[in-house]
Amino acid sequence: MRIERVAAAVRELSDRHFNVLRAIESFSEKGLLVTSRELSSSTGLSEEYVARILTELHRYGLIWAPRGRPSGYVLNYAGLDALALRTMASRGILKSLGNRVGVGKEADVYSALTPEGMEVMVKFYRVGRQSMTKYRRTRSLPSDVSFYLGASKAFASSEIDALRRLSLTEVPVPQPVYRNRHAVVMQRIEGRILAKVRSLRRPEIVMEELLKAVGAAFRSGVVHCDLSAYNVMVDQEERVWVIDWPQWVRPDHPNAKDYLRRDVRNVLDFFRRRFHVDVDPDEDSERVIASLLQV
Numbered sequence: 001m002r003i004e005r006v007a008a009a010v011r012e013l014s015d016r017h018f019n020v021l022r023a024i025e026s027f028s029e030k031g032l033l034v035t036s037r038e039l040s041s042s043t044g045l046s047e048e049y050v051a052r053i054l055t056e057l058h059r060y061g062l063i064w065a066p067r068g069r070p071s072g073y074v075l076n077y078a079g080l081d082a083l084a085l086r087t088m089a090s091r092g093i094l095k096s097l098g099n100r101v102g103v104g105k106e107a108d109v110y111s112a113l114t115p116e117g118m119e120v121m122v123k124f125y126r127v128g129r130q131s132m133t134k135y136r137r138t139r140s141l142p143s144d145v146s147f148y149l150g151a152s153k154a155f156a157s158s159e160i161d162a163l164r165r166l167s168l169t170e171v172p173v174p175q176p177v178y179r180n181r182h183a184v185v186m187q188r189i190e191g192r193i194l195a196k197v198r199s200l201r202r203p204e205i206v207m208e209e210l211l212k213a214v215g216a217a218f219r220s221g222v223v224h225c226d227l228s229a230y231n232v233m234v235d236q237e238e239r240v241w242v243i244d245w246p247q248w249v250r251p252d253h254p255n256a257k258d259y260l261r262r263d264v265r266n267v268l269d270f271f272r273r274r275f276h277v278d279v280d281p282d283e284d285s286e287r288v289i290a291s292l293l294q295v
């Protein structure tokens, strides 16, 4: 599903369409298919009118009828995107959506503009995206859909929570702007993903900065848990930025120390291999962790 089509739906469809789409969302969250009759009673619109709206929502690709129209509809990710974008547009958070800048397993990241003309990033979570496509073919239970939509919202909520905590500290993270449903709006970082950087002027310093960020995050109550060169950006001045925080845990989580150890090891390993920084991940990670926790 192309996001341009979703953006067009957000511009072109009426409040009535979105009222019906929101009603479908609340059924889908419970794992239920919903028919035009049920939607008519929950929205107060005539069944005939609802049926027309459903045909249009379906034409825009925002809903599915997995077992055929009489059995009912379920929301898909395009529909969830449309709901989030409509909310963001009406609250004056976003004016327009730009290019896709990142595709991950669990998320798509787009550039966007605020009404003030500031460029920001929007990250749409898409948990279980592959299974959702398969679901379309196999026509299995809508309860899976409800699980995936819920998990995507939970990830977005967890990520903005981490960004809000950390943006008040010295940890270099994108400034959080707003979250709705499964979508997080944040500052755009002008830089490159560390995993794709072949040369640095001062790799030791960059590594130190990154480890300092890991330590400061820990002291602020956040362990990243998925730290790798793919979740770090480096700007022109070789400053680091840590992104992609949905899986963070608090330091009192039973496995927090293990996650911290793994994050630190990933950093040391990467800098040793890519930039030949003189560290021994086995020996040095314990020492580094001890010093990070002490400061």
Ligand SMILES: Nc1ncnc2c1ncn2[C@@H]1O[C@H](COP(=O)(O)OP(=O)(O)OP(=O)(O)O)[C@@H](O)[C@H]1O
Pocket (backbone or CB within 6 Å): 101, 102, 103, 104, 105, 106, 107, 108, 109, 121, 123, 174, 186, 187, 188, 189, 190, 193, 230, 231, 243, 244, 245
């Ligand atoms: N704030 C940002 N500024 C600039 N680019 C960003 C920003 N956030 C994300 N990106 C780009 O989008 C890509 C994917 O972002 P991110 O790592 O947050 O999610 P993901 O890896 O797709 O998610 P998952 O780990 O769930 O698969 C990044 O590699 C980066 O290129």
Ligand SMILES: [Mg+2]
Pocket (backbone or CB within 6 Å): 104, 230, 231, 244
């Ligand atoms: Mg990532």
